[in-house]
Amino acid sequence: MGPVVVDSSVILALFDPHDALHDPAAAAVRSARGAGNPFVLPASVLAEVLVGAARRGKDERDLRHRQIVRAFGVPCHLDESIAVAAAERRARHPALRLPDALVLATADVVQAAVVLTGDKRWGSLDVRVQLVA
Numbered sequence: 001m002g003p004v005v006v007d008s009s010v011i012l013a014l015f016d017p018h019d020a021l022h023d024p025a026a027a028a029v030r031s032a033r034g035a036g037n038p039f040v041l042p043a044s045v046l047a048e049v050l051v052g053a054a055r056r057g058k059d060e061r062d063l064r065h066r067q068i069v070r071a072f073g074v075p076c077h078l079d080e081s082i083a084v085a086a087a088e089r090r091a092r093h094p095a096l097r098l099p100d101a102l103v104l105a106t107a108d109v110v111q112a113a114v115v116l117t118g119d120k121r122w123g124s125l126d127v128r129v130q131l132v133a
Contacts, residue, residue, distance in 0.1 A: 002113030004032045005040045006072055007103050008048040009118035010132055014071075015049075015064070021118045024132045028116050029071075037113070041072040042082075042106040044099055078102065081109050093125060 006029070013021035014029065032039070046068060053064035069075070076082075085105035090096050096104075100119065104126055107115045115122070115129050122129045 001032075001035055001037050003040045003110050004037045004114045004116060005042065005103060005107040005110065005112040006045065007115065007117035007119065007122075008045045008099070010116045011045065011049045011068060011072070012052075013118060013132070015067075021132055025116075025118065028130065028132045032114065032116070039072040040106060040110050040112060041068065041075045042103050043075040043078045044102040044106075046075045048099060076106055076110060078106075082106050085109055089125075096125070 009021065010025045010028065013019040013025035016022060019025075046065070049068060050061055050064060054061040082102065082105045085108045086098065086101040089101040089104055089108075090098065093101075100122065103117070104115065104122070106112075107126070107128060112128060115126060116132055117129060118132045120131060120133070123131055
């Protein structure tokens, strides 16, 4: 199938068993992994998901960082091509938030087959979006 870009909503759900998306997120990740698809972790997503852990302290942040990288691989750096693609997406969709545009732009640049998210607003933005719900 190809690379699978993972959004912060999916990762946050995986780490919170009480999250309504926990089970669907786990099933979607297992399915992609079982099919042999590589994951792409946008650096912006890593930043978003580490905020809560960082509030609890450096040790918690470092632990969560290691867990995420072990599960999804080394983050894809935010580079000039992703920045330009994000700007293009925001120009076409003014209501699109920058963090969301960065995830979708990462998918554009790495030519992802799928973008996993729990954000229902993304459905009309890209045919590759797979809503985890």
